[in-house]
Amino acid sequence: xxxxxxxxxxxxxxxxxxxxxxxxxxxxxxxxxxxxxxxxxxxxxxxxxxxxxxxxxxxxxxxxxxxxxxxxxxxxxxxxxxxxxxxxxxxxxxxxxxxxxxxxxxxxxxxxxxxxxxxxxxxxxxxxxxxxxxxxxxxxxxxxxxxxxxxxxxxxxxxxxxxxxxxxxxxxxxxxxxxxxxxxxxxxxxxxxxxxxxxxxxxxxxxxxxxxxxxxxxxxxxxxxxxxxxxxxxxxxxxxxxxxxxxxxxxxxxxxxxxxxxxxxxxxxxxxxxxxxxxxxxxxxxxxxxxxxxxxxxxxxxxxxxxxxxxxxxxxxxxxxxxxxxxxxxxxxxxxxxxxxxxxxxxxxxxxxxxxxxxxxxxxxxxxxxxxxxxxxxxxxxxxxxxxxxxxxxxxxxxxxxxxxxxxxxxxxxxxxxxxxxxxxxxxxxxxxxxxxxxxxxxxxxxxxxxxxxxxxxxxxxxxxxxxxxxxxxxxxxxxxxxxxxxxxxxxxxxxxxxxxxxxxx
Amino acid sequence: xxxxxxxxxxxxxxxxxxxxxxxxxxxxxxxxxxxxxxxxxxxxxxxxxxxxxxxxxxxxxxxxxxxxxxxxxxxxxxxxxxxxxxxxxxxxxxxxxxxxxxxxxxxxxxxxxxxxxxxxxxxxxxxxxxxxxxxxxxxxxxx
Numbered sequence: 053x054x055x056x057x058x059x060x061x062x063x064x065x066x067x068x069x070x071x072x073x074x075x076x077x078x079x080x081x082x083x084x085x086x087x088x089x090x091x092x093x094x095x096x097x098x099x100x101x102x103x104x105x106x107x108x109x110x111x112x113x114x115x116x117x118x119x120x121x122x123x124x125x126x127x128x129x130x131x132x133x134x135x136x137x138x139x140x141x142x143x144x145x146x147x148x149x150x151x152x153x154x155x156x157x158x159x160x161x162x163x164x165x166x167x168x169x170x171x172x173x174x175x176x177x178x179x180x181x182x183x184x185x186x187x188x189x190x191x192x193x194x195x196x197x198x199x200x201x202x203x204x205x206x207x208x209x210x211x212x213x214x215x216x217x218x219x220x221x222x223x224x225x226x227x228x229x230x231x232x233x234x235x236x237x238x239x240x241x242x243x244x245x246x247x248x249x250x251x252x253x254x255x256x257x258x259x260x261x262x263x264x265x266x267x268x269x270x271x272x273x274x275x276x277x278x279x280x281x282x283x284x285x286x287x288x289x290x291x292x293x294x295x296x297x298x299x300x301x302x303x304x305x306x307x308x309x310x311x312x313x314x315x316x317x318x319x320x321x322x323x324x325x326x327x328x329x330x331x332x333x334x335x336x337x338x339x340x341x342x343x344x345x346x347x348x349x350x351x352x353x354x355x356x357x358x359x360x361x362x363x364x365x366x367x368x369x370x371x372x373x374x375x376x377x378x379x380x381x382x383x384x385x386x387x388x389x390x391x392x393x394x395x396x397x398x399x400x401x402x403x404x405x406x407x408x409x410x411x412x413x414x415x416x417x418x419x420x421x422x423x424x425x426x427x428x429x430x431x432x433x434x435x436x437x438x439x440x441x442x443x444x445x446x447x448x449x450x451x452x453x454x455x456x457x458x459x460x461x462x463x464x465x466x467x468x469x470x471x472x473x474x475x476x477x478x479x480x481x482x483x484x485x486x487x488x489x490x491x492x493x494x495x496x497x498x499x500x501x502x503x504x505x506x507x508x509x510x511x512x513x514x515x516x517x518x519x520x521x522x523x524x525x526x527x528x529x530x531x532x533x534x535x536x537x538x539x540x541x542x543x544x545x546x547x548x549x550x551x552x553x554x555x556x557x558x
Numbered sequence: 559x560x561x562x563x564x565x566x567x568x569x570x571x572x573x574x575x576x577x578x579x580x581x582x583x584x585x586x587x588x589x590x591x592x593x594x595x596x597x598x599x600x601x602x603x604x605x606x607x608x609x610x611x612x613x614x615x616x617x618x619x620x621x622x623x624x625x626x627x628x629x630x631x632x633x634x635x636x637x638x639x640x641x642x643x644x645x646x647x648x649x650x651x652x653x654x655x656x657x658x659x660x661x662x663x664x665x666x667x668x669x670x671x672x673x674x675x676x677x678x679x680x681x682x683x684x685x686x687x688x689x690x691x692x693x694x695x696x697x698x699x700x701x
Contacts (some may be wrong), residue, residue, distance in 0.1 A: 057642075057652045065639045071632030162632075205629040512678075 054408060055101055056108045056125045058094045059172040059443070060472035062087060063140075067165030080161040081148060087165060088144040091172075092137035095130070103128040103533070107547035110346060117178070117548050118242035124178035124548055127534030128378060130177040132305055134187050135385045138516070139297045140168050142509035146393055147290045150400075151256060151500035155200050155288060163200075167193035168292070170536070173294065174302045179549055180228055181238045183306065187270070191217055194299060198283060198293045209283030210452035214247035216279040241548035249281035252317065260315040260322045264329075267310070271303030272356050274332035275396050280356060281340065285348035285405065291397030292348060296355055297389035302382055304362050312538040313545075319369050331458045334360030338468040347395040347405040347480065350472055351388070354431065357465055358384050364462060365446050368453045374535035376445035377529070382527060383438040383520060385431070388426040390513040394420070397506050398480055401494045407476065412485035415521050416494050421505075426514040428477065428519065432470035441528070476533070571613035578606035586681050590669070596677035602685025607685070607694050616696040619689075627689035634683025641676040 073079040102108055108125045113118055125133070141166070151160055170190025177183050198210045232238060234255060235246035247256065265276075269494030272280040280300065284292050307326075315322055337357030344350045362384070365377025395405060397420060401412050414421040430437035433444075443466055450459035485491050493500060520527050537543060582603035589595030611619040620626075623632075645654035653672075660668045 053651065054646060059643060061639060061652070064635065068632050068635035068639055071635060072629060074628060074632070112650045112651055115653065283561050 053108065055094065055098045055104040056110045056123045057112070057136070057177060058217045059091060059098065060123075060169055060176060062094060063165040063169035063172065067162045067169065070455070071159070071162040073558050074157070074159065074162070077153060077156050081157060084144045084147065084161050085321050086166065088101060088137070088140040088168070091168065092134075095134040096264065098125055099127075099134050102127055103530070106537070107544060109547050109550075117550070118237050118239035120177035121182050122211050122239060122241075122548055123176045124241075124544065125176055126537050126547075127530065127545055128308060128538060129175045129303070131378065131382060131530060131534060132301070133172055134169060135301075136171050136175070136298060137380060138513075139294060139385060139389050140164075142389060142393070142513055143290050143294045144212060144347050145505055145509045146293070146396070149505040150288060154162060154164055154432035158200055159196070160200060163193045163197050164294070168199065169250075171298050171302055175305060178240050179238050180231070180243065180310075184224055184228060184242075187302070187306075188221065190299070190302065190485075191221070194295065197295075198287050200288060200291065203286070206286040209286040212279045213283040216269055216276060220266045220276075220351050223269075224266035227259050228494050230259050230262070232254070239548065240309070241379035241545040244545055245549070247314060248317070256315070257318060257321055260311075260318075260479070261325070263310050263315070264307070264322065264326065267303045268329065269303070269304045270300065271307060271363070272300045272333075272359050273303075273329055274336050275362075277333070277337070277356050281344075281349055281352040284352040284355070285346060289348075289392060290400060293389045293396070296351065297385045300355055300359055301362075302386055304359060304381060306365075307363065308366055308374075308538065312374075313541045316541070318477075323367045323369045326363055327455065327458055330360045330363035331461045332360075333357065333363060334461055334465040336474070338465045341472045341473055342468060345407050345479075347398065347407060347410070347476065350394065350476060351391050351395065352391060354469060354472060357469065357486055358388070358431070360465070361443065361462060364450065364458055367458075368439055368449050368455060370449055370453055371535050371539050372445065372452060373449035375450050375531045376442065376536050378531040378534050379445055379527065380442040382531070383442040383517070386441065386516050387427040387430050387514050388518075390510055390517070391424075392511050393506070393513070394427070398509070399501070400500070400503070400506065402489060402491075403493075404489070407479035409489055410480040411489070412481075412491070412494060413481045414481040416491075417498070420507075423510050423514050424481065425477070428473040428515055429470075430517050431467045432473050434470075436519045436521045440521065441524050454489050564659045575606045575610050578609070579603055582681075583608065585600050586677060587674075589677055596680030597684055599677075600681040601688065603681070603686045604658050604692070607689055610698060611692060619693065623689065623699045627693060630682050630686030631690065632686075633667075634679045634681070634686055637679030637682060638676055639679075641672040641679060644672055653677055672697035 066083050070080045072085045078106065102125050110123045112121045112123060168188055170186050170193060172188035174183055174190060177186055189405065195210065195214055198213060199206050235243055235250060237243055237246055269276045284295055334357045337353050337360060341350045341357065343351035362377050362380050365373045365380060398410055398413060399405055404410060406508055426437065428438035433439040445517060447459055450462060582599040583610060585602060586596055588598035589599065596681040607619060607623060631643060642652045644656045655671060655673050657669060657671045660670055662668050
């Protein structure tokens with residue numbers, strides 16, 4: 053039972069400790085490593101326990117549901133927390149090489165821990181207002197991380213980021229208010245019960261769409277995704293890797309949670325809307341990427357198009373589609389974080405993210421080239437990598453549901469993704485080093501002992517991608533079990549409310 | 559920088575600050591069942607330090623506080639997180655309130671408890687946060 057709260061408390065504790073040690077860079081780094089490793093261990097234990105028991109529930113402060121705040125871990129939550137732990141460790145190792153002293157003085161590590169606490173809290177809470185609070189914790193930390201360094205471009209990106217995210221928070225909060233007015237409870241399981249009994253007026257659909265818009269903005273879905281490509285390429289690369297892996301996926305997770313548990317009564321309206329949103333998200337994201345020529349901007353636009361696939365999995369709302377959605381999230385978080393980490397190495401070696409100023413990486417660093425190809429081709433969906441199976445499941449679900457347009461878009465977008473990845477490959481890795489670019493570091497004349505800390509997480513994550521591709525059965529089974537839980541929310545409701553389902557009709 | 563040290567501000571600050579600090583502790587301790595608590599008490603205490611800062615400048619205020627405001631935030635967070643753990647020893651969920659009443663002479667009881675520890679954490683974190691802002695603003699003005 054304790055397990056479900058530890059993924060939140062460990063980062064909080066580490067954040068407080070590293071804030072106390074803000075003068076000592078060594079201690080902060082140590083806490084960063086130990087803390088994220090502890091988070092990873094706890095999240096693995098949580099996943100194992102959840103697989104055993106189905107749901108793990110803790111009523112914080114012993115205030116029983118639906119009155120207190122409940123933490124709930126079902127399989128989806130546990131998978132997400134595990135991925136959070138993995139990315140946290142990867143980024144903490146990577147930060148050893150990339151974090152400068154000035155960032156550390158601005159509180160890089162405490163903010164990192166706070167961000168992780170916010171992300172883990174969002175995944176584990178069973179209370180819709182508490183979800184809002186964790187979103188804010190996460191956003192406050194991400195605002196500060198985004199402007200670390202204080203460059204002009206960062207400020208510009210941060211303003212767009214802050215504005216759209218505040219808008220989203222405002223809509224989210226109003227939607228919570230309206231929902232509370234309707235059912236008089238904030239506990240998500242209790243909301244689901246009350247809403248099923250309540251008379252269905254148009255109001256429910258209005259609230260559902262408000263949640264869709266609010267979480268859609270956070271997830272980077274069409275049409276309000278502009279903040280994402282405007283800001284993700286500006287902060288230090290370790291930060292953008294963490295953002296790319298986790299932040300939008302919190303929005304996706306919230307959509308999965310809310311639209312399977314609470315708003316599952318009128319799928320012909322809400323999920324149809326989501327489906328069109330998914331199609332446009334995929335298309336605009338991939339087309340936006342085709343027009344870009346900056347390493348991290350291309351990757352940022354691809355986050356958007358990939359979000360489309362996950363939403364498609366949710367919107368089709370069949371068991372197979374949900375399996376695909378969960379599988380896709382798992383694959384995407386690992387791959388996308390890894391691609392950002394690779395872009396950081398390229399920047400380290402050649403001093404730029406601009407594809408025009410990159411080149412020659414394949415000739416001088418073939419190992420790095422392979423490490424890039426694994427996640428890049430996985431993102432495009434080539435077998436036998438993880439992305440192939442993720443896309444395969446989703447597209448198969450689309451065909452089975454006879455959603456031809458969206459399925460066609462998904463196939464086309466896969467092709468265009470390959471185009472973008474090949475563009476990066478051809479420019480950054482294949483072509484010769486452009487004139488006027490210093491190759492001191494690239495050819496290794498200038499030794500860089502810290503580079504190993506950058507390679508280590510990339511190798512580990514690439515290994516995960518390969519493993520999921522070649523030996524995907526366990527992941528598929530996990531996704532299958534979690535989809536079964538999502539399709540049948542009564543298990544979740546019973547786990548949270550316990551006996552009070554039968555006991556109190558009030 | 560504002561014009562330092564008009565006589566009235568000097569005298570008032572020196573007189574008011576201890577009163578405000580005492581009042582903040584009063585608010586902190588009374589907060590569990592009655593209006594008050596860590597947040598509002600922290601604001602009152604931060605107000606006291608800010609007043610001192612307006613009168614005597616940021617350097618003297620730093621000397622007076624002894625601890626860097628940023629460190630205070632850390633301690634505050636730490637107290638808050640720690641207060642979640644004692645419940646575990648009893649096998650109860652996180653943050654479940656634990657009460658250890660200590661009888662004092664004269665029939666009064668001092669209710670030591672995890673909510674109090676949590677409140678102290680909030681108190682410190684609020685003072686730390688507000689003072690970090692105020693000191694940074696005052697010092698950026700001096701440059």
